[in-house]
Amino acid sequence: MSKGIALSVLASVLFAVMYFYTSLLTPLTGVEIFGWRMLLTLPCMTLFMIFSGEWHRVGQVLRQVASKPLLSLVLLLSSALVGVQLWLFMWAPLNGYSLDVSLGYFLLPLTMVLTGRIVYGERLSRLQKVATLLACLGVLNELYQVGSFSWATLVVAVGYPVYFVLRRRLGTDHLGGLWLDMALLIPVALWFVQGGEQGFAVVDSHPGLYLLIPLLGVISASALACYVIASRLLAFSLFGLLSYVEPVLLLFVALLLGESIKAGEWLTYIPVWLAVLVLVLEGVRHLLRQRRN
Numbered sequence: 001m002s003k004g005i006a007l008s009v010l011a012s013v014l015f016a017v018m019y020f021y022t023s024l025l026t027p028l029t030g031v032e033i034f035g036w037r038m039l040l041t042l043p044c045m046t047l048f049m050i051f052s053g054e055w056h057r058v059g060q061v062l063r064q065v066a067s068k069p070l071l072s073l074v075l076l077l078s079s080a081l082v083g084v085q086l087w088l089f090m091w092a093p094l095n096g097y098s099l100d101v102s103l104g105y106f107l108l109p110l111t112m113v114l115t116g117r118i119v120y121g122e123r124l125s126r127l128q129k130v131a132t133l134l135a136c137l138g139v140l141n142e143l144y145q146v147g148s149f150s151w152a153t154l155v156v157a158v159g160y161p162v163y164f165v166l167r168r169r170l171g172t173d174h175l176g177g178l179w180l181d182m183a184l185l186i187p188v189a190l191w192f193v194q195g196g197e198q199g200f201a202v203v204d205s206h207p208g209l210y211l212l213i214p215l216l217g218v219i220s221a222s223a224l225a226c227y228v229i230a231s232r233l234l235a236f237s238l239f240g241l242l243s244y245v246e247p248v249l250l251l252f253v254a255l256l257l258g259e260s261i262k263a264g265e266w267l268t269y270i271p272v273w274l275a276v277l278v279l280v281l282e283g284v285r286h287l288l289r290q291r292r293n
Contacts, residue, residue, distance in 0.1 A: 004233030005283045006228040010240040014223035015251035018057035020256065022090060025091075027204065031215070035192030037090065040217020041224065042182050048225055049175055052071055057176025064171070074170060078177070081163040081182035085189060086185075088155060097152045098254075104156025105247040106272065115161040116237035124237055127282040131241055131275040138271035145264050160215050164231060176226050242274050 022033055049055045064069045091103040113132055116122040124132065143149075144200075157265070168174040193200060203209045231239050251269060255261070261269065 003262040004230045008230035009245055010222050011226035012246035012249055014219055015246050016253050018219050019250055020253045030094040031192050032196040034087045034090040035189040036213050037211050037216055037220050038185050038189035040214055041220040044217045044221035045179055048221060054175045054228055057174050058179055061176050061180055078166055079181040081159055083185045085159055100150040100154055101143055101150035103146055104153040106142055107157035108160055109241050111157050111161050113237045119165055122235055122237045127278050128241060134271045134275040138268045141267040175228055211231045212215055241279055244272055271291050
């Protein structure tokens with residue numbers, strides 16, 4: 001469990017780094033950055049899986065598909081679900097939907113907890129209940145401030161739980177399944193990059209991108225690998241609650257980029273920060289209990 005918590009937090013840190021990193025990739029648009037991210041993430045993931053001994057997982061999924069060809073259609077759905085999330089993460093900040101997506105990430109842990117309770121019958125510990133209550137207070141204030149849900153909010157809050165449940169049902173909730181999801185997105189990624197104003201030639205007119213774009217792939221692959229491994233090691237509810245680390249870090253990135261917290265938003269962030277603190281305390285208690293045992 002402690003390893004899963006550490007990997008989940010590391011994934012959130014890397015996603016926040018990537019969120020800031022996109023500001024360095026001018027003149028690329030959000031759609032182009034998504035395309036480049038997919039094209040560079042897959043090779044990095046491949047190397048990581050080979051050296052970590054996870055490459056055989058791809059063969060497992062392919063054998064499943066060979067024995068049950070209809071699974072290929074479900075894999076396409078799985079790939080589409082994660083592809084929409086990865087695209088939205090890159091596209092929203094540059095197209096006026098950052099607030100809507102932020103609300104979706106605040107709602108996500110609650111929908112994950114609800115999914116874990118309904119689908120898997122998981123129970124929450126006392127501290128997890130306290131964290132959930134605190135998070136609810138923050139989310140309710142955020143909902144009050146925004147006024148309604150947008151399509152972008154629902155895509156994040158509902159889409160991710162559906163994606164994780166689908167992967168668990170398929171038995172592809174590992175790096176091999178994620179690799180295939182990413183591989184199926186490559187044609188779309190090529191289309192997005194080539195469809196840009198300068199296409200692949202953009203790196204020739206902006207030589208700095210020769211270094212920045214490959215590094216984007218390394219960060220993305222590392223974040224996704226940590227995220228998927230953590231999802232396998234943790235209970236669905238705890239994995240969902242730990243997702244609050246990411247929007248808190250994204251807030252710090254936004255402040256670093258010059259944005260500010262409005263007066264009414266403090267009632268959103270303070271309860272969420274306290275919820276994260278409660279989860280950290282639970283993790284520390286678990287580590288101490290393991291050492292005593």
